[in-house]
Amino acid sequence: MSGSLISSDIDFSAQGKHTGYLRLPHSVHRSAYGRILMPIVMLSNGDGPTTLLMAGNHGDEYEGQIALGKLSRELEANDIRGRLLILPMANFPAAQAGTRTSPLDDGNLNRAFPGEAHGTPTQMIAHYIEAELLPMCDYFFDFHSGGSSLYYPPTLLRGLGHSPEESAKLVDLQTAFDAPYAWIFTSGGGRNSTARTAMGGGNRKGAITLMAELGGGGAVSPEILALTERGIKRLLHATGMLPAYVPDAPNGTRELTITDSVIAYDNGLFEPYHDVQDEVKKGDTAGAIHLPETPWRTPVTLHFQHDGMVLCKRVPGLVERGDCLFQVGSDL
Numbered sequence: 001m002s003g004s005l006i007s008s009d010i011d012f013s014a015q016g017k018h019t020g021y022l023r024l025p026h027s028v029h030r031s032a033y034g035r036i037l038m039p040i041v042m043l044s045n046g047d048g049p050t051t052l053l054m055a056g057n058h059g060d061e062y063e064g065q066i067a068l069g070k071l072s073r074e075l076e077a078n079d080i081r082g083r084l085l086i087l088p089m090a091n092f093p094a095a096q097a098g099t100r101t102s103p104l105d106d107g108n109l110n111r112a113f114p115g116e117a118h119g120t121p122t123q124m125i126a127h128y129i130e131a132e133l134l135p136m137c138d139y140f141f142d143f144h145s146g147g148s149s150l151y152y153p154p155t156l157l158r159g160l161g162h163s164p165e166e167s168a169k170l171v172d173l174q175t176a177f178d179a180p181y182a183w184i185f186t187s188g189g190g191r192n193s194t195a196r197t198a199m200g201g202g203n204r205k206g207a208i209t210l211m212a213e214l215g216g217g218g219a220v221s222p223e224i225l226a227l228t229e230r231g232i233k234r235l236l237h238a239t240g241m242l243p244a245y246v247p248d249a250p251n252g253t254r255e256l257t258i259t260d261s262v263i264a265y266d267n268g269l270f271e272p273y274h275d276v277q278d279e280v281k282k283g284d285t286a287g288a289i290h291l292p293e294t295p296w297r298t299p300v301t302l303h304f305q306h307d308g309m310v311l312c313k314r315v316p317g318l319v320e321r322g323d324c325l326f327q328v329g330s331d332l
């Protein structure tokens, strides 16, 4: 036992389709014996791998939450080979509030791994995922977006793998997911990962782990949602867990690694000169920060430091010193 205080309605050794809640004890003024009830779905059917599909790690990232809800309603145990776990609102208090971090403890779940069994709610959730769920898993797929403050075109995120078999599998799954872009992490990962992310947890527990960034800006794009739903079924088919699904031909994925982050050094209103998917050159002007309280002052211009493609942009126009405005990816 991991010492977690979170209990599950679902017996993970059972067969069939099961829905229920992870129950996190949360004793507060208005509810002395209260619990946070986090929805979880399991479909189990005989031999095959175990896969955890997760969304709502950040509560203001929606495509994954909607796609996993649809999958939970659509799939029956007979459709599956192996065991599929679906956790659509991983940081439940944050997902309920539509915020990146939890309103209960300000916790950012994707910076809380490996978590603490007796910590704050966010730390307890991280601990449960890493200590209870991930050790069961052969595959772990965590669906994000840019949230309220960032926007990404559909982008798969993966490491390079720590064995030839793992590397080959990661490439297979990337091809299967068929996002237009992949962001490749060229260092870190593996069993000795010290990352505080869910991906770090997946790597520490030996699960083949992928993340995805799917839009953002606090909104849901029908196009990206459709790509997400298609991608998830293609991933499950590629793991052998959804044998009857027939994938169409992939469109192909461009592999990038992040080489530049444009950061604000001033407070003001940001005028971007570029959008995501633009090709930029070192020295190009990224945009200007306007200073509306002294409108006669010349705006501050910012420049790209590397050639590449704009993979991520800030959404809100109001910026503060330290905000990330753009990320640029260069071909691997």
Ligand SMILES: [Zn+2]
Pocket (backbone or CB within 6 Å): 057, 058, 061, 110, 144, 145, 147
């Ligand atoms: Zn996220």
